[in-house]
Amino acid sequence: MDRNPQNSFQDMILALHDFWSAQGCLILQPYDMRMGAGTFHTATTLRALGPEPWNAAFVQPCRRPTDGRYGENPNRLQHYYQYQVILKPSPPDIQDLYLKSLEVIGIDPLKHDIRFVEDDWESPTLGAWGLGWEVWCDGMEVTQFTYFQQMGGFDCKPVAGELTYGLERLAMYIQGVDNVYDLAFNDRGVSYGDVFLENEKQMSKWNFEVAETGALFDLFNKAEAECRNALANDVPIAAYEQAVEASHIFNLLQARGVISVQERASYMGRVRDLARGSCEAHMAKEAPAWAEKYPEWSK
Amino acid sequence: MSDFLLELRSEEIPARMQAGARAELEKLFRRELDAASVECGEITVWSTPRRLVLIARGLPLATEAVSEELKGPPVGAPDQAIDGFCRKAGVDKGQLETRDVKGRATYFAVKNVPGRATADLLAEAIPAIIRDFSWPKSMRWGAASISTESLRWVRPLSGIVALLGDDVVECEVHGVTSGAVTLGHRFHHSGDITIGNADDYAMKLRAGHVIVDHEERQDLIRSGAAKVASEAGLRLVEDEGLVIENAGLTEWPVPLLGRFEEDFLEVPPETIQLTARVNQKYFVCEDEKGELANAFICTANIEAEDGGARVVDGNRKVLAARLSDARFFWDVDRKKTLAEHAKGLERITFHEKLGAVADKVERVAKLARWLVEEEIVKPNTRHSREGGNPDNGGGTGNSGQLDPRLRGGDGLSRDDLADMAEQAARLAKADLVTEMVGEFPELQGLMGGYYARAEGLPDAVADAIRDHYKPVGQGDDVPTAPVTVAVSLADKLDTLRSFFSIDEKPTGSKDPFALRRAALGVIRIVQDNDLRFGVAQGDLLDFFADRLKVQQREAGVRHDLIDAVFALGGEDDLVRLLARVHALQSFMDSEDGANLLAGYKRAANILKKEDWHGAEGEIARTGEEDPLAIVDDPDLKAVVAAKMEQRHASELSYAAEPAEKALMDALANSEPAASRAIAAEDFSAAMAALAALRAPIDRFFEEVTVNADEENKRAHRLDLLARFRAAVHKVADFSRIEG
Secondary structure (H helix, E strand, O other): OOOOHHHOHHHHHHHHHHHHHHOOOEEOOOOOOOOOOHHHOOOOOHHHOOOOOEEEEEEEEEEOHHHOOOOOOOOOOOEEEEEEEEEEOOOOOHHHHHHHHHHHOOOOOOOOOEEEEEOOEEEHHHOEEEEEEEEEEOOEEEEEEEEEEEEOOEEOOOOOEEEEEEHHHHHHHHHOOOOHHHOEOOOOOOEHHHHHHHHHHHHHHHHHHHOOHHHHHHHHHHHHHHHHHHHHOOOHHHHHHHHHHHHHHHHHHHHOOOOOHHHHHHHHHHHHHHHHHHHHHHHHHHHHHHHHHOOOOOO | OEEEEEEEEEOOOOHHHHHHHHHHHHHHHHHHHHHOOOOOOOEEEEEEOOEEEEEEEEEOOEOOOEEEEEEEEEOOOOHHHHHHHHHHHOOOHHHOEEEEEOOEEEEEEEEEEOOOEHHHHHHHHHHHHHHHOOOOOOEOOOHHHHOOOOOOEOOOEEEEEEEEOOEEOOOEEOOEEEEOEEEOOOOOOOOEEEOOOHHHHHHHHHHOOOOOOHHHHHHHHHHHHHHHHHHOOOEEOOOHHHHHHHHOOOOOOEEEEEEOOHHHHHOOHHHHHHHHHHHOOOEEEEOOOOOEEEEEEEEEOOOOOOOOHHHHHHHHHHHHHHHHHHHHHHHHHOOOOHHHHHHHHHHOEEEOOOEEHHHHHHHHHHHHHHHHHOOOOOOOOOOOOOOOOOOOOOOOOOOOOOOHHHOOOOOOOHHHHHHHHHHHHHHOOHHHHOHHHHHOHHHOOHHHHHHHHHOOOOHHHHHHHHHOOOOOOOOOOOOOOHHHHHHHHHHHHHHHHHHHHOOOOOEOOEOOOOHHHHHHHHHHHHHHHOOOOEOOOHHHHHHHHHHHHHHHHHOOOOHHHHHHHHOOOOOOEHHHHHHHHHHHHHHHHOHHHHHHHHHHHHHHHHHHHOOOOHHHHHHOOOOOOOHHHHHHOHHHHHHHHHHHHHHHHOOOOOOOOHHHHHHHHHHHHHHHHHHHHHHOOOHHHHHHHHHOOHHHHHHHHHHOOOOOOOHHHHHHHHHHHHHHHHHHHOOOOHHHOOO
16 A cells, blocks of 8 residues: 555645645634535635636535435445635636646646547536536546536626636545545544544444434524525525524524425425525625626626 | 547546537537538547647648639629629629629639638637537536636546647637647646647557547447456456446546455345446456356556556445445344335325325236136237246246246236236336335335245246336337236336326327326337237327327338328327238339339329218218218218229119229229128238239229210219228328329
């Protein structure tokens, strides 16, 4: 096993931070809410709207309750990390920058087979879509690479490039480890399992068996109502947070298996309405200032 | 003469779009040449993931000057006419020339279109091609995308090489400027490559580790994959789709063979092949016994320094993770019986107005049983098999004396068959709620078959579960094993009846529930197994008729012949209907058929001209558009027959002419003969009987005056023609036949 202590999980993250910071990206911290993907971070969704340049990189913990496996599956987790980079407008050398970032974390493209394989992205919940690829390293998907075309139902003007690295997968690959819990978190003998195994066991149990569903339904309704309250009072960022909250509660209800197939579409529609409504309100609030600063831009 | 090279470089173009893009590039380039009236020699188009290339040979350096003369009005014509001519010709009045035409001074407009440099034409053509290029999906990118008017391309367009001869064709499209410089392989070549002309392009790129010709890459993958397989003592399972896809994903393809743990081979081979192919784009291999081997072949895009050992090892791990999932599903799914899985179908909605899948299963089970009990599907319907069951994927190794229940359903009693059809129908959808089918929906049916066999159900039941979706596409096998036929037919008929009952019919291009495919499936099962029953009524029968028409048309049956048979109406037995169509087709190909048709048309024209409705018309003038419709009205059949007989029997009030008599006699023979043949469903014989009318009808037209002065003669002769027409209509509505 060509395990390299230089490439501990945390060192990998730090290397990415150094690299993207040097490219002029803001290094942000995770959004302090439970969410299913880094794309939900306002630094991605809301910042993808409007004409202002925006370059940021951050780690976002992601919660996917239905992916929990009680710590027994070597690849699947209900909580894991994504590394997000958002570059707006998408620079002409974005692919080269990305490939350099892989070299920084130890992937040599003359030893490993790197491929850009068509994979378009769509999030009906966010009213968003984009074209791009999943990036393969020796047949393994390590990054989702997307040029956002629409967000919240609005054309992205200009288009942002979004890179989403699956950190655990990349680290497993680089460290030559077959089980995520065996990853070296640092180079002093602390493993990923030491940090997260117990969490996975308990959270899987809670997600699937324990969470009180009556309370969850209640939370969903309250988040929905609060989103509307925020919209009515012209605080779209607050409204958007409630949409994110509703989305996660919905995922928990799914994991508890209490949403029937028929109801599922209806719940997804409600979340979508909240997310889109928040994006629309954000757009409406910011558009006049944007139009003034960027005369070539129009909503 | 000069050669032209165009390279459009972009970020990775999806593999599945490259063939279409090559065709589009050539089409648009030809469009531009045609518009400028430029001829060229051979055109070659190539693609890689990062470039689209076109080479056009033998372009002229300039277009020829064209001189055109237009003749106008004579001198002295009204000003209006002269002005109009000038407008049309696009010249001023002062530019007109005067020439003598047959002694008359006449205006001429002479236009000289100067020749243009081909380079200039191309400089305009390239941006037009790029702007008009149609991709299945396209996008905006970069700073320019602050406007939605910015250029759209499949992925960001990054460079244009345009060379006519050795010279750059200078142009610019949304900030991308043409030149002679391109890039080589993403990893094997750094720095620019400067192209000299169309001739050194492929060579220079090859030196930059790019094989621009997609067909060459495909060949490399095909032969390379076969080679690494044979070096490992295996045989490549050929897969042309994968060859093309991998060639679309690589600029320097290197097939590499890897091994996965042998233990994984315990899961069904289709599962392994599917996950390797769909998820990873790997080829698989067979051993000398033709069984799936524990090997995969991936196609790398690099010549790795270590010969690909790391690449193979990485791919092996990814595949192993996928195969562990598959094995996990296989193990978990088999912990429950299919009957237990089937309970989960209550939770799955089939359609909001049609209830759960479990409800559908209940209906299908009853229908499958009914099809057997009514002897529509019979034991051993068509094919008898010798010993064992050749298409039994599980292989129970039967030989010699067999319990028929263990075979494909041949030789079963009707009751056994009914029981098995019902049982198979009840379990056929159970795999939809298994983990494996949840992960790989393409394996629906197939997995059900495996699980059925694993729990020891009879092969006939397992086969029916496996094959009940068939036929899926046009080339797909049609079930013939009785149990499978019953379940497959019941499933499709139920789908059609259910959706028609809630008025969810396909419209135009919309067919969200694939009802057309279901109807075609029913038609093919009925056809191939010779199943005799009324498939449907009302709207649904019309729908079947439409599908049958499309199917027959595609099979090369003339559409007018199909119409001629369908126009008879009311037929719900598809086998009989097709027999009639096919008999008509071969009849119309014969000389008899063609001549009879000519006679028929002549008779029908006279009857139409004389507005003669014949005996039938007199009996019941229903006011319908087609008075002949009553001939097929069962309620009136007896009345018409009696009346006709009376008329035909009644003595003629005059002496019939020989040709008239001959036709009467021929009809007296042919009519009952045709009717008998039709009753016996021997349509060829019915048409042969009609063919006997050919000579008498020809002679009748030659020798007899229909519109005789005497009213009684005229009436009789028109009646005779009406009888002839009615006799022909028993077989098909010849008025629909062209020719």
